Structure formats: C-alpha cells, structure tokens
Amino acid sequence: MSDILLEVKDLKQHFPIRTGFFKKTPLKAVDGVSFTIGKGETLGLVGESGCGKTTVGRSILRLYEPTAGQVFFDGEEVTGHNIQAMRKKMQMVFQDPYSSLDPRMTVEDIIGEPLDVHNLYSNKKERREKILELMNYVGLNSEHATRYAHEFSGGQRQRIGIARALAVDPQFIVCDEPVSALDVSIQAQVINMFEELQEKLGVAYLFIAHDLLVVHHISKRIAVMYLGKIVELADADELNENPLHPYTQSLLSAVPIPDPDIARSRQRIVLEGDVPSPLHMPSGCPFRTRCQYATEQCALECPTLTDRGNGHLSACFNR
Amino acid sequence: MNTNENKMPKKSLLSAQIDLSKFEKATDEEKAQQDVMSESTTFFRDGMKRLFRNPLAVMSIALLGVILVLIIVAPMIIPYGYEEIIKVDGKRDRGAQNLAPFEYSELEQQYMEKTGEKLFPHILGTDELCRDYFVRVIYGTRVSLTIGLFASIIVLIIGLIYGSISGYLGGKADLVMMRIVDIIYSLPDMLIIILLSVVLNERLVFKPGTLLANLGTNMISIFIVFGLLYWVSMARLIRGQILSIKENEYVLAARSIGAKPARIIRKHIIPNCLSVIIISVALQIPSAIFTESYLSFVGLGVKAPMPSLGSLANAARDGIMSYPHKLIFPAIMICVIVLSLNLLGDGLRDAFDPKLKR
Numbered sequence: 207m208s209d210i211l212l213e214v215k216d217l218k219q220h221f222p223i224r225t226g227f228f229k230k231t232p233l234k235a236v237d238g239v240s241f242t243i244g245k246g247e248t249l250g251l252v253g254e255s256g257c258g259k260t261t262v263g264r265s266i267l268r269l270y271e272p273t274a275g276q277v278f279f280d281g282e283e284v285t286g287h288n289i290q291a292m293r294k295k296m297q298m299v300f301q302d303p304y305s306s307l308d309p310r311m312t313v314e315d316i317i318g319e320p321l322d323v324h325n326l327y328s329n330k331k332e333r334r335e336k337i338l339e340l341m342n343y344v345g346l347n348s349e350h351a352t353r354y355a356h357e358f359s360g361g362q363r364q365r366i367g368i369a370r371a372l373a374v375d376p377q378f379i380v381c382d383e384p385v386s387a388l389d390v391s392i393q394a395q396v397i398n399m400f401e402e403l404q405e406k407l408g409v410a411y412l413f414i415a416h417d418l419l420v421v422h423h424i425s426k427r428i429a430v431m432y433l434g435k436i437v438e439l440a441d442a443d444e445l446n447e448n449p450l451h452p453y454t455q456s457l458l459s460a461v462p463i464p465d466p467d468i469a470r471s472r473q474r475i476v477l478e479g480d481v482p483s484p485l486h487m488p489s490g491c492p493f494r495t496r497c498q499y500a501t502e503q504c505a506l507e508c509p510t511l512t513d514r515g516n517g518h519l520s521a522c523f524n525r
Numbered sequence: 526m527n528t529n530e531n532k533m534p535k536k537s538l539l540s541a542q543i544d545l546s547k548f549e550k551a552t553d554e555e556k557a558q559q560d561v562m563s564e565s566t567t568f569f570r571d572g573m574k575r576l577f578r579n580p581l582a583v584m585s586i587a588l589l590g591v592i593l594v595l596i597i598v599a600p601m602i603i604p605y606g607y608e609e610i611i612k613v614d615g616k617r618d619r620g621a622q623n624l625a626p627f628e629y630s631e632l633e634q635q636y637m638e639k640t641g642e643k644l645f646p647h648i649l650g651t652d653e654l655c656r657d658y659f660v661r662v663i664y665g666t667r668v669s670l671t672i673g674l675f676a677s678i679i680v681l682i683i684g685l686i687y688g689s690i691s692g693y694l695g696g697k698a699d700l701v702m703m704r705i706v707d708i709i710y711s712l713p714d715m716l717i718i719i720l721l722s723v724v725l726n727e728r729l730v731f732k733p734g735t736l737l738a739n740l741g742t743n744m745i746s747i748f749i750v751f752g753l754l755y756w757v758s759m760a761r762l763i764r765g766q767i768l769s770i771k772e773n774e775y776v777l778a779a780r781s782i783g784a785k786p787a788r789i790i791r792k793h794i795i796p797n798c799l800s801v802i803i804i805s806v807a808l809q810i811p812s813a814i815f816t817e818s819y820l821s822f823v824g825l826g827v828k829a830p831m832p833s834l835g836s837l838a839n840a841a842r843d844g845i846m847s848y849p850h851k852l853i854f855p856a857i858m859i860c861v862i863v864l865s866l867n868l869l870g871d872g873l874r875d876a877f878d879p880k881l882k883r
Binding site for chain 1: 777784
C-alpha cells in the first residue's frame with residue numbers, strides 16, 4: 207500500500223519516575239503502540255484521561271524522545287536528524303487554546319512563526335500576504351492580525367492555532383484534543399472546519415479526543431487506548447455498532463443518547479474500580495483488573511492486537 | 526410576512542411566553558458593530574502608550590529627565606570645576622570656605638563691586654575646601670547614576686545569559702550551575718568587595734589619558750565586583766521564571782513548529798519574563814548606588830577629588846550641626862533617583878503585561 211502516510215511501529219514512551227531515593231521506576235505512558243494512517247485519512251484516538259493519547263501524538267512529532275519503536279512518514283523514518291524537515295510536513299494543534307498561544311505575540315506573529323522558522327517567504331510583504339491568506343482560510347478577520355491572543359474567544363484562539371499548523375502546508379496534523387476545551391456550539395464549528403480543510407487540502411489527521419461522538423463524527427477509523435496500549439482499532443461505524451473489546455463496549459455504553467426512552471432501556475456496562483497506576487501495571491492484560499470476562503490466561507499473557515475480519519483489530523482473548 | 530406570523534405560536538395576553546419577533550437574527554452590519562476594533566500597534570508602542578497613562582510613572586520619568594538634563598547641561602554652564610578651589614580674578618579664594626547657599630565670599634564681593642561684573646552664584650554654597658558644592662553634587666549624581674546603570678547592565682547581561690541557559694537546559698546542567706550560584710551566594714559579599722577593591726586598586730594601572738584611566742581604577746573595580754558577585758540573584762530569578770515559563774504549552778507549540786532553543790528563549794521565554802527583568806533592573810540601579818555609597822564610605826569608592834553622592838554625604842557628616850544642607854542635598858538626590866526608578870519599574874511592569882491591559 208503506497209498511500210500509507212504515517213506508520214507507527216511498536217512505539218514505546220517510558221518516563222523514569224523517581225520513586226525512592228535512588229530507585230527509578232519507568233512510567234509506561236505508551237507501551238507498544240502500532241498503527242497506520244493513510245493519506246488524507248483521519249484516525250481517531252480515544253481513551254480516558256492519562257491513558258497516553260497525548261503522549262502518542264507528541265512522540266510522533268518527537269517532542270519526546272521515544273524509548274523504543276519507529277515512526278515512518280511517507281516511507282521515511284522520522285529520527286532526531288531529519289525532524290526539522292519533518293516538522294514542515296507534520297504539525298500539531300494543541301488542546302488548550304488558552305495556553306498554547308504566546309500571550310506576548312500578536313496573531314500575525316503566532317501564525318507567521320512557522321514561516322519564520324522554515325524561511326518560507328522572501329520578503330515582508332509575502333509573509334503578510336501568506337498570513338492573511340491563512341487567517342482567511344480559518345475564518346478569522348484580517349483586521350485581527352495585530353491583536354494579541356488573549357483578546358479572542360476560545361473558538362477563535364483554536365482557529366489561530368489551526369492557522370499556525372497550516373502555515374507550513376503540512377500533510378499530517380496531530381490534533382491533540384482540539385475541541386475538548388471549547389463549549390459545544392464552538393466544538394461543532396471547529397470540527398466542521400477540520401473536515402472542510404481536509405477536503406480542500408487533503409491533510410491527514412490523528413484526532414485525539416475523549417469524546418466518542420466527536421471522534422466518530424470526524425474519523426474514518428478509531429483506535430481505543432487503555433493504559434498505554436491500543437486495545438481495539440476498527441472502522442468508525444464498525445466500532446460503533448460492533449465493539450469487540452470489553453473496554454470499548456463499556457465506553458460506548460456510557461455515551462449519552464439524546465432519547466430518554468432508548469437511554470433507559472439500554473444496558474450500561476459500569477466498570478468497577480479505578481484505572482491501575484501506570485507505575486504498577488497489572489500483569490498480562492492491563493484491563494483484566496476491571497474486566498468482567500477476565501480469566502486466568504489474562505493475568506499470565508498480554509493479548510496482542512489481532513484481526514477479527516474487515517480490518518477490525520482487537521486485543522482480547524475472550525471476545 | 527404573513528406566513529412568518531403563522532409560524533409563531535399563538536400568544537395569550539397574560540402568558541409569559543417570549544415574543545419571538547423580538548429575537549430576529551442580527552444583520553452583518555449589526556454584528557460588525559459589536560466588534561470594537563482598536564487600531565494596530567506594536568508590542569512596544571502599545572506598552573509605551575499605557576506607560577504614559579500612568580501618572581506616577583510619568584512623574585518619575587519627568588524627574589529622571591530633569592536630573593539627566595541637569596547633570597549633562599549644568600557643568601557646561603557653571604564656571605566652576607568639581608575639583609577646583611574657587612578662583613577670583615585668577616587668584617585662589619581661600620576665604621570661600623563653607624559658604625551658605627547663594628552666599629558670596631568677601632573677595633568675590635570686593636571683585637564684583639570693583640568691576641560691576643556679576644559672578645555666578647554658589648547655588649548650594651561651597652565645601653570646606655572652597656569648592657562649589659552644586660557642581661560637586663551634580664558630578665556626584667553623574668558618577669552614582671553611571672555606576673548604577675552600568676553595574677545593572679553588567680548584572681543583567683551575565684544573569685540573563687546564565688539564568689536562561691540553566692533554566693532552559695534543566696536537569697544536571699541546571700543542578701551544577703545552580704550550585705555554583707549557591708557558592709557565590711554564600712560568600713560574604715561586603716568582605717569580597719573590600720578585598721577585591723583593595724587588590725584591584727593595586728593591580729589595575731591604566732595608561733593616563735585613556736578612557737579607562739579617566740573612569741578611575743575604583744570605578745572599574747566596582748564594575749568588576751558587580752560583575753563577579755551581584756549577578757547571582759538575577760540569575761536565580763531568571764532561572765525560576767524560565768523554569769515555570771518553559772512548561773507552558775506555547776513553548777511546546779514552538780518546538781512542534783521546529784523552532785530552535787535560541788529562538789524559543791529569545792522570542793517566547795524572555796518576552797514573557799520581561800516584566801520581572803524590568804522591575805529587577807530598575808531595583809538593581811538603586812541597590813548599586815547604595816553599594817557604591819557604602820564603598821565610598823569606607824574609602825574604597827571613587828577616588829578622592831571625584832565625588833559621588835555617597836562620598837559627599839559621608840563627608841558632610843563632619844559638619845552636620847553647622848552645615849546640614851551639605852548632607853541634605855546629596856541625600857535628597859539619592860532619594861529622588863531611587864524613588865523614581867522604583868516607580869518607573871512598577872509602571873513598566875504594569876504597562877508591558879498584556880494580561881493587565883484594560
């Protein structure tokens with residue numbers, strides 16, 4: 207398949223945490239994650255807080271030095287040496303539009319920064335034209351160029367963040383929970399904008415979120431993460447209708463349905479207990495401590511992602 | 526219009542039902558009115574505009590401006606030198622000792638009566654060595670301000686570079702660099718200053734006539750002392766600021782764009798701790814002036830005929846009962862400079878903090 211844009215192979219990201227005076231325990235934020243993203247495709251990545259979604263996104267962009275594993279972009283391995291060139295093709299949109307924009311910079315400078323870093327213009331006039339074009343693209347008024355980020359609303363700030371990511375004309379954007387800090391009406395605007403941009407520019411997204419409905423709306427395929435591992439990966443509709451992994455099932459059963467009759471009649475799968483600390487991972491399958499189907503085998507071995515037909519991957523022995 | 530009315534639910538007279546006709550969609554024109562547009566300004570111009578809206582800051586700028594003009598212009602106008610005994614008709618006037626403000630000595634009065642020429646008044650009188658005191662205070666202010674300014678710049682440059690490297694690198698480099706700072710911090714600074722001044726005074730010999738010789742050995746040794754010792758608190762302050770700022774998401778965002786560390790420090794981190802830097806520099810100048818006064822007091826400050834505000838105040842202690850004005854004038858000068866700089870520092874911090882923008 208030549209239309210694979212990004213391939214992540216067995217990515218591991220461990221952070222050493224000082225647990226004693228001399229002792230350091232690795233915190234396995236991401237523990238062996240593999241997936242691919244095609245050109246112009248959107249892969250949704252869901253999971254609860256602290257399961258390593260954001261870390262996956264940042265490790266791909268080498269904002270963290272991965273402990274192990276490889277990332278291939280367009281067939282070329284992303285390493286510390288060529289990351290500068292890669293950052294022209296891969297960009298990121300951050301979660302919190304309030305803290306991800308420098309309060310000392312005007313919108314013009316924020317959007318123009320990638321242009322400055324990669325020397326993408328020959329004179330001041332060209333720079334300004336490019337910036338205004340980008341602002342136009344994301345629906346910002348060109349009169350806003352000389353204002354500071356804190357003068358804008360959350361939705362507008364996120365548009366600034368998106369315009370900055372688009373400045374270098376990337377093929378791939380990691381969207382790190384780009385809408386979770388926004389209120390619902392603005393969420394819809396921003397998500398629709400993401401979709402429009404994809405149609406126009408053909409960019410691929412890794413769309414990280416914890417809202418299953420949002421992810422289902424925008425993604426072609428969805429990966430579900432739990433404690434640093436992908437437990438299920440399938441087409442968006444397939445995953446929604448036929449979840450295989452018990453964790454995905456419980457997640458889907460918690461999605462609110464705007465119809466009280468259906469909501470009352472369906473069966474909620476309520477997980478018991480808390481997420482185990484990633485410092486002290488359970489043996490075998492990380493989900494076994496909260497899984498209703500757990501058997502002895504689950505404590506001994508860790509299930510791998512296997513194909514259950516139609517590209518539906520799941521990591522569970524019993525389901 | 527008619528169809529539109531039909532769509533609306535029927536409303537009884539007493540019901541609290543909302544009249545939907547009042548909720549028409551805003552036209553583009555009306556929407557545009559809601560956006561209040563301010564004209565475009567640069568970060569610097571914007572800050573300056575806000576600075577000049579602060580009455581205290583404007584007042585201190587005016588005061589500092591007056592002092593600056595005074596110390597530049599006054600020596601050109603006044604015919605007396607800071608190290609010269611007053612001369613009348615080419616002869617030294619031994620009687621012009623400890624004159625009160627605007628008083629003339631006997632010799633001067635005789636001269637004025639004889640020739641009808643008006644001599645320039647001694648605005649603040651004279652000192653015990655028959656030198657015009659006003660000129661000495663002016664030169665003292667010059668010296669003190671110069672020391673304060675240059676010492677602060679030295680401290681700022683060293684502290685900024687050291688602190689930002691330490692803070693940005695973090696980890697082991699930060700650990701080692703901060704322990705060095707701790708060691709320097711734990712040295713008794715007054716002792717080091719005295720020892721250094723003594724040693725440097727003997728070692729530093731400049732060719733007469735050069736710029737360095739004009740500055741005087743003591744002045745240079747004060748700069749060296751500041752460069753060696755006083756940057757540590759600045760470095761600590763900046764390191765602390767950078768440690769907290771570099772955790773911000775916008776720094777990560779800059780990294781994800783591909784910005785290099787030098788650019789991130791220059792464009793993102795330094796501007797964001799600028800307010801702290803400005804205020805600490807503004808406070809560093811008076812502290813340098815104080816240190817210089819202290820050194821002058823123990824005889825290690827600027828060399829003898831050259832006055833500084835500290836040494837003037839110190840010399841005035843001897844005759845404090847008879848000539849209190851000699852202590853008061855340099856003391857007032859120190860107060861005005863220190864107060865103005867503090868208020869200006871405050872004003873600058875407020876003006877350049879976009880979060881405080883009204």
